[in-house]
Amino acid sequence: MLMQITILVLAGLMIAAAFYDATSFTIPNWLSGLVILTFPAAALAAGLGWGEAGNHLLGGLIALVIGFALFAPGWIGGGDAKLFAAAALWFGWPEILAFLIHTVLAGGALVILLLALRWLAPRLPALGSRVEGTALAINAPVPYGIAIAAGVFWSLPNTVFWSAF
16 A cells, blocks of 8 residues: 555656646755655565665666756756656666656657747737747746656656556
């Protein structure tokens, strides 16, 4: 029962992060913090040993380094980097590679979708000036929290947590 609860909490947190990012271009730190705090309960419910748990912690640390390497030149936001690292905790080796690839693919699809919608939005009279301040505005940032959440949902079924589900 604990595993089902932790997976549902993770799902809810990832949906909330995607929603926050899509609507405000920010991901609150408390969301990333709760993703991290939910991990020990999931590790306990899945019966992870110290070695396996350490593997997951190492994955989260590597993801944090990657996230901040992408944040430094401005390619992603700080909230995205923190959420990516927090979510990566849930993926040990080699699942973290699948999570990374799935997140990048989801991000690419998101960018293509946003480019198409940003081209289309000014051509729809019903939208008018309502696109300013939204993800559909021409110079708006990409809410990459959506891609991170998609990467989690895409990758989670291949984890030890899902097996224990």
